[in-house]
Amino acid sequence: xxxxxxxxxxxxxxxxELGRLTAVMLHEMRERGPDSAGFAVYDQGDxxxxxxxxxxxDDSINRRQTADDLEAELGAEVTLREIHDHxxxxxxxDGRAAxxxxxxxxxxxxVLSYGQQIELYKSVGDPDLVASRYDLASRRGTHAxxxxxxxxxxxxxxxxxxPFVTGxxxxxxxxxxxxxxxxxRERLVQRGESFQTENDSEVAAGYLAWKLRTGDAxxxxxxxxxxxxxxxxxxxxxxxxxxxxxRDPIACxxxxxxxxxxxxxxxxxxxxxxQLPDVSxxxxxxxxxxRVYSWSLAS
Amino acid sequence: MTTSxxxxxxxxxxxNKRLHETDEGRFVVRNPRGAHALAVGITTPVTVDVEGSVxxxxxxxxxxxxxxxxxxxxxxLAENIMSGLVRITGNATMSAGATGHGGLVVxxxxxxxxxGISMKGVDIVVGGNVGHMSAFMAQAGNLVVLxxxxxxxxxxxxxxxxxxxxxxxxxxxxxxxKEMTPQHLDTLSRLLExxxxxxxxxxxxxxxxxxxxxxxxxxxxxxxxxxVDDVDAAAAAKGKP
Numbered sequence: 001x002x003x004x005x006x007x008x009x010x011x012x013x014x015x016x017e018l019g020r021l022t023a024v025m026l027h028e029m030r031e032r033g034p035d036s037a038g039f040a041v042y043d044q045g046d047x048x049x050x051x052x053x054x055x056x057x058d059d060s061i062n063r064r065q066t067a068d069d070l071e072a073e074l075g076a077e078v079t080l081r082e083i084h085d086h087x088x089x090x091x092x093x094d095g096r097a098a099x100x101x102x103x104x105x106x107x108x109x110x111v112l113s114y115g116q117q118i119e120l121y122k123s124v125g126d127p128d129l130v131a132s133r134y135d136l137a138s139r140r141g142t143h144a145x146x147x148x149x150x151x152x153x154x155x156x157x158x159x160x161x162x163p164f165v166t167g168x169x170x171x172x173x174x175x176x177x178x179x180x181x182x183x184x185r186e187r188l189v190q191r192g193e194s195f196q197t198e199n200d201s202e203v204a205a206g207y208l209a210w211k212l213r214t215g216d217a218x219x220x221x222x223x224x225x226x227x228x229x230x231x232x233x234x235x236x237x238x239x240x241x242x243x244x245x246x247r248d249p250i251a252c253x254x255x256x257x258x259x260x261x262x263x264x265x266x267x268x269x270x271x272x273x274x275q276l277p278d279v280s281x282x283x284x285x286x287x288x289x290x291r292v293y294s295w296s297l298a299s
Numbered sequence: 300m301t302t303s304x305x306x307x308x309x310x311x312x313x314x315n316k317r318l319h320e321t322d323e324g325r326f327v328v329r330n331p332r333g334a335h336a337l338a339v340g341i342t343t344p345v346t347v348d349v350e351g352s353v354x355x356x357x358x359x360x361x362x363x364x365x366x367x368x369x370x371x372x373x374x375x376l377a378e379n380i381m382s383g384l385v386r387i388t389g390n391a392t393m394s395a396g397a398t399g400h401g402g403l404v405v406x407x408x409x410x411x412x413x414x415g416i417s418m419k420g421v422d423i424v425v426g427g428n429v430g431h432m433s434a435f436m437a438q439a440g441n442l443v444v445l446x447x448x449x450x451x452x453x454x455x456x457x458x459x460x461x462x463x464x465x466x467x468x469x470x471x472x473x474x475x476x477k478e479m480t481p482q483h484l485d486t487l488s489r490l491l492e493x494x495x496x497x498x499x500x501x502x503x504x505x506x507x508x509x510x511x512x513x514x515x516x517x518x519x520x521x522x523x524x525x526x527v528d529d530v531d532a533a534a535a536a537k538g539k540p
Binding site: 028250251252254256269270271272273274275285286289 | 333355374409431
């Protein structure tokens with residue numbers, strides 16, 4: 001199981017309602033994944049500033065102190081915003097270096113995302129509660145991805161929940177399971193990627209991060225993924241100013257896409273899309289196996 | 300008598316209960332919003348018209364009922380249909396008509412992967428294309444495709460017959476093209492006629508086709524019996540010389 005949803009706004013018409021619409025979609029996918037949930041929201045961001053969303057797993061961590069330490073490490077100002085057990089550090093410094101420093105030096109903290117546009121929240125528990133705790137409904141922005149999880153490949157923990165982000169603004173949600181993730185994880189670690197969980201989907205996120213970091217565009221990265229990833233998958237992928245979908249060649253994990261002039265929505269099931277504005281005029285289709293679908297905003 | 304049911308006001312369970320308790324008549328269902336298991340388990344000649352798209356297993360196990368959907372359908376449309384008619388105007392995703400024993404399923408748009416998987420006597424007519432591995436292990440019945448068929452059509456097929464008007468990306472294991480006999484043409488004509496839209500409908504014409512434009516595919520029956528030539532392969536699989 002697992003339920004995935006993605007909403008990509010092609011125009012600014014629904015920017016103020018991105019979070020609310022995503023929450024409606026997430027709600028419909030509760031039954032597909034009652035273990036845990038998570039969501040990533042992209043906004044237009046600031047090209048000078050990187051946000052790093054972290055999950056604090058050890059209550060004794062002092063987030064203010066961590067921000068100060070990170071500031072000293074980066075040599076750039078770091079601001080702190082706290083949301084329940086999450087925190088968002090914002091800096092003009094190097095986001096990738098900040099992520100790695102936090103992973104290497106602060107035990108009891110998981111880095112959930114970094115980038116100029118993305119913030120990411122996840123937790124175990126009822127998807128609706130997760131959405132309300134981190135205030136999904138009031139968030140505005142350009143695109144969002146969310147996931148409800150029924151765990152199969154690793155434990156029901158917050159850091160095993162989706163979405164996964166290992167590279168700047170590169171977010172992945174997955175329905176399915178990968179069979180070559182251990183081998184692929186080792187290869188990616190050798191190539192400089194770092195991982196924080198044993199989860200198969202994090203490896204897929206790391207694979208895309210590596211491809212994008214080394215020069216591929218999203219379409220090329222996903223075409224390579226068809227060869228390099230073994231297993232079952234329907235992916236929704238967020239990147240800076242863009243959104244993509246990929247299904248494996250067997251395509252046993254469901255997906256439906258609806259597109260209007262204003263938005264593209266993707267979900268495991270149509271009922272998540274059924275309440276979106278103007279859906280009666282949407283072009284609705286099932287994405288084909290082994291085919292890369294992508295949309296982007298003029299940046 | 301026509302009864303109108305709004306699924307934004309009435310629960311799906313209540314709707315299905317009423318369908319099971321009714322012997323005849325017509326129900327119009329509004330606001331389905333992709334609901335699963337809509338109109339499953341009908342056992343009477345009731346007619347259900349759904350205005351909008353449905354979720355998984357719509358009209359599953361249908362017996363003698365008529366279920367028409369003006370929209371798309373999720374996984375397992377008319378799964379294990381016994382008899383009656385299920386018809387949708389849009390597309391169906393994977394496993395439409397799976398394991399169906401009888402009746403007719405008409406999909407005016409495209410059907411996804413594994414359409415007619417393990418079908419056991421149902422007739423399925425698809426106005427558009429079918430996805431990969433359609434008619435997989437199909438045992439009896441007819442699958443008629445007015446468009447194209449994706450890879451591995453009819454893999455491990457038994458005695459079902461597959462008629463395709465367009466291109467076939469590839470045939471699955473033990474599926475071959477067969478000669479179209481006058482009996483096959485009769486069957487195909489009958490199915491095309493049954494699937495044709497009633498006169499006066501808006502999209503009339505999209506479902507019409509000439510039987511002569513189709514090609515027939517079925518089982519080569521090579522997988523039916525054990526071949527002595529395969530003894531070596533079987534031994535090798537067990538690690539013996």
